[in-house]
Amino acid sequence: MLPTLPRPRSARLVSTLYVTAFVVFLFAPLLTVAVFSFNDSTFPSPPWQGFTFDWYVSGDGARLGLLHDSRLLDSIFVSLRVALAVTILSVIVGTANAFLLERKDLRFRNLLYMIMLWPLVVPGVILGISILLFSNTLANIIDDLFGWEIEWLRPGLTLVVLGQFSFIATVATLVISARLRKFDPTLEEAALSLGATRIVAAATVTLPFLQPAMIGAAIIAFLMSFENFNTTLMLVGSDATLPIAMYGRLRQGSTPVLNAVSVVLILSSAALAIAAVALSRERKA
Amino acid sequence: MSAGSPAAAAPRLGLILLLAPAALWLGVLILIPLSEMLYISFQERVAPRIYQFGVSNYLEFFIEQVYWNTFFRTAVISIVATLLTLVIAFPVAYYIAKLARGRNKNLLFILCLLPFWVSELVRTFGWIILLRETGVVSRTLQWLGLADAPIEFLYNDAAILVGLVYTSMLFMVIPLVTALDSLNDSLIEAAYDLGGNAFSIMREIVIPHAMPGIVGGTIVVFMLTLGNYLTSTLLGGKNSLWFTEQIYNQFITRFNWEQGSAFGFLLLLLSSLIVWLGLKLSGQTLAKSLS
Numbered sequence A: 001m002l003p004t005l006p007r008p009r010s011a012r013l014v015s016t017l018y019v020t021a022f023v024v025f026l027f028a029p030l031l032t033v034a035v036f037s038f039n040d041s042t043f044p045s046p047p048w049q050g051f052t053f054d055w056y057v058s059g060d061g062a063r064l065g066l067l068h069d070s071r072l073l074d075s076i077f078v079s080l081r082v083a084l085a086v087t088i089l090s091v092i093v094g095t096a097n098a099f100l101l102e103r104k105d106l107r108f109r110n111l112l113y114m115i116m117l118w119p120l121v122v123p124g125v126i127l128g129i130s131i132l133l134f135s136n137t138l139a140n141i142i143d144d145l146f147g148w149e150i151e152w153l154r155p156g157l158t159l160v161v162l163g164q165f166s167f168i169a170t171v172a173t174l175v176i177s178a179r180l181r182k183f184d185p186t187l188e189e190a191a192l193s194l195g196a197t198r199i200v201a202a203a204t205v206t207l208p209f210l211q212p213a214m215i216g217a218a219i220i221a222f223l224m225s226f227e228n229f230n231t232t233l234m235l236v237g238s239d240a241t242l243p244i245a246m247y248g249r250l251r252q253g254s255t256p257v258l259n260a261v262s263v264v265l266i267l268s269s270a271a272l273a274i275a276a277v278a279l280s281r282e283r284k285a
Numbered sequence B: 001m002s003a004g005s006p007a008a009a010a011p012r013l014g015l016i017l018l019l020a021p022a023a024l025w026l027g028v029l030i031l032i033p034l035s036e037m038l039y040i041s042f043q044e045r046v047a048p049r050i051y052q053f054g055v056s057n058y059l060e061f062f063i064e065q066v067y068w069n070t071f072f073r074t075a076v077i078s079i080v081a082t083l084l085t086l087v088i089a090f091p092v093a094y095y096i097a098k099l100a101r102g103r104n105k106n107l108l109f110i111l112c113l114l115p116f117w118v119s120e121l122v123r124t125f126g127w128i129i130l131l132r133e134t135g136v137v138s139r140t141l142q143w144l145g146l147a148d149a150p151i152e153f154l155y156n157d158a159a160i161l162v163g164l165v166y167t168s169m170l171f172m173v174i175p176l177v178t179a180l181d182s183l184n185d186s187l188i189e190a191a192y193d194l195g196g197n198a199f200s201i202m203r204e205i206v207i208p209h210a211m212p213g214i215v216g217g218t219i220v221v222f223m224l225t226l227g228n229y230l231t232s233t234l235l236g237g238k239n240s241l242w243f244t245e246q247i248y249n250q251f252i253t254r255f256n257w258e259q260g261s262a263f264g265f266l267l268l269l270l271s272s273l274i275v276w277l278g279l280k281l282s283g284q285t286l287a288k289s290l291s
Helices: A007-034 A070-102 A109-121 A125-144 A157-180 A184-195 A198-227 A232-236 A244-251 A256-284 B006-041 B056-063 B063-097 B102-117 B120-131 B137-144 B155-183 B186-194 B198-226 B229-241 B243-253 B257-282 B285-288
Strands: B045-049 B049-052
Touching: A007 A184, A007 A256, A007 B063, A007 B102, A007 B120, A007 B155, A070 A109, A070 A157, A070 A198, A070 A244, A070 A256, A070 B006, A109 A157, A109 B006, A109 B257, A125 A157, A125 A232, A125 B006, A125 B243, A125 B257, A157 A232, A157 B006, A184 A198, A198 A256, A232 A244, A232 B243, A244 A256, A244 B120, A244 B229, A256 B102, A256 B120, B006 B045, B006 B257, B045 B056, B045 B257, B056 B063, B056 B257, B063 B102, B063 B155, B063 B198, B063 B243, B063 B257, B102 B155, B120 B137, B120 B155, B120 B229, B155 B198, B155 B229, B186 B198, B198 B257, B229 B243, B243 B257
Parallel strands: none
Antiparallel strands: B045 B049
16 A cells, blocks of 8 residues: 555555556557657558658658648647737736736726636637637628628637647646745735835836746647647637648548657657756745 | 826836737737637527527537547546556656666656657557558567458547557656655655655655646646547547547538537637546646746
8 A cells, every 4th residue: 555564465566567557558559659760661660660760851752751742831830820810819818817816906806707618618619619609700790790800710720729729728827826925925925015006016026036937838828729729629710720731631541651640740749848847846946 | 106197108108018918919819709709609500501599509419429428438538548648657756756866867857858849640650550450569479470361450449548648748748847846855755754655655745745746737638639630530530439530520610600619619618627526636837836
C-alpha cells in the first residue's frame, strides 16, 4: 500500500509492470507515427523499406516532402494566425474576467462564475453549430435590412477564431484568476496610499504579479487553438486549418508526409509543454 | 455620498469596463447562439423558406430508428469508455501519488501528461497505423506466426473504445493524482496497524478520500467522449454511428439545420443531465470538479 509498509515482492513486481505497460500504451501511437515518417514507402504502414528524409525534404511530385507541400504549409500558417488571434483575445478577456471575479462588490458573482464555466461543459461541435446559426441569422438580417453582405459572418477564419475563443476564454480565465486569488491586496493598497492612481497601481503592481499566469494561459490557449478540430470543423470556410487539412488527407489515405507534419507537431508541442511546466515550477518556487 | 458624485462614478465605470468583455463573450458567443439553436430546433418547414413552430424535428428523432439508436449507442459507449478510463487510470494515479518517490514521481507524472499536448489528430493517426489491416499489430502477429492472414482491428467498437480511453486518460489521471496526493499517508498506516488489508483499506480509506477526484475526472471524461468527433469517426469508420457525426451530417451534408439543431440540443441535454446526476449523487459542485 505504501513504501513504508511491508509489501510482498509479487505486488511490487505487478505494480511496476502495470505502470510500465501504461507508459508504453501512452507512447506507442506517437512513436509509431514518428518512426514511419522515415520509412521509404509511399504508405505510412509496414513493412519497413529503408530510412529516408524524403517525407520532410523531397521536392519530387509523387513523393512530396513537407517543405514542398504548399497546401500543408499554407494550412500551418492559417493555424498559426488563428491561434495567435485566439491567444491574444483569450488572455485579454481572461485577465479582465479575473479582475471582475475578484471584486467583492459584484452581485451575482457566483452566477457569473457558473456561466463562465459553461462553455467547457458544452460539446465543441455544439458551440460550433450554434455560432454558425447565429452568425448566419445576423448576416441575413443585415442583408435584408441594409443590403450589405458581411463576409466575415459567413463560415471562415473570423468565425473559427470566435468559435475557439468562446471556450478557450474560460480556460484563460481559470488560470489567471487562480493566480490573482493569491495576490496580497495590501500591496496594491500600499501603492494607492503612496499616491498611485488605481490604473497605475494595477499596471505597476498587480499586472506584473499576474504575468506568469498570463504567459501560462497564453501557451495553453495557443495549443488548444492550434489543435482544435470539433468547433473549427463547423465554422471553417475555404481556408483549412492544419487539423482540418490533416483530417482530409487521412480520410483520402495519405503518403507519410502526414507523419512528417505530425513529428513537427509532436516536437513543437513538447517544447511548449516543457516551457509551461518550467514556468509553473518557477511560480511555485 | 450620492450615486451621481464623481467619486462613486469612477469605480462604477471601472466595473462596467470590466463587465463588458465578459458580457460580450458570454452573450454573443454562448447564450444567444445556444438560445437560437433551441429556437430553431422547434421550427418546421411547411414550404420553401416558410417555417412554423412545431416539434416535428424531435418527433423525427423518436420515429426514425437510426437516430434513436445512434444516440443510445453513443451514450452507452461513452459510459463504458469513461468507466474503463477510470479503472485503468486509478492504479497509475495511486502509483504516482503514493508509491513513486522524489524525481521518479515527477518524471512519471510528466510522462503521463506529455502525449496529451500533442494534437488528438496525431494520436488517432498513430492508432490507425497500429491497428489497420496492413498495420503494425497485424504485421507483428503474422510475423510471430500467431495469425496467417492480415487482421483488421479498425472500424469496430473495440477500436473506438481504445481511442476514446486513450484520448481521455489525462483528464482522469490529473484529478485522481491530485485527490490521492492530499490523502495523508499516516491514515493508511493507521488502518494497516489496525488490521486492515489492501482491499479493506482501499474500500474504506482510499476510495472515499479520492471521491472528489473520481467524480471530477468521470464527469470531464464523459463530457469529452460524448462530444468527441475525431476519434470515433476515424477509428470507427462507416460503422461508427456516432451522434456528433449525425449532427455534422444534418448541418453540413444535408443542410437540414432545423433537424441538426434538435439533435444538438438533445446531445446538450444528455450531457448536462449526466453531469448533473453525477454531481447530485456525489454531493459535489461543478466549480470544484473543474478546478
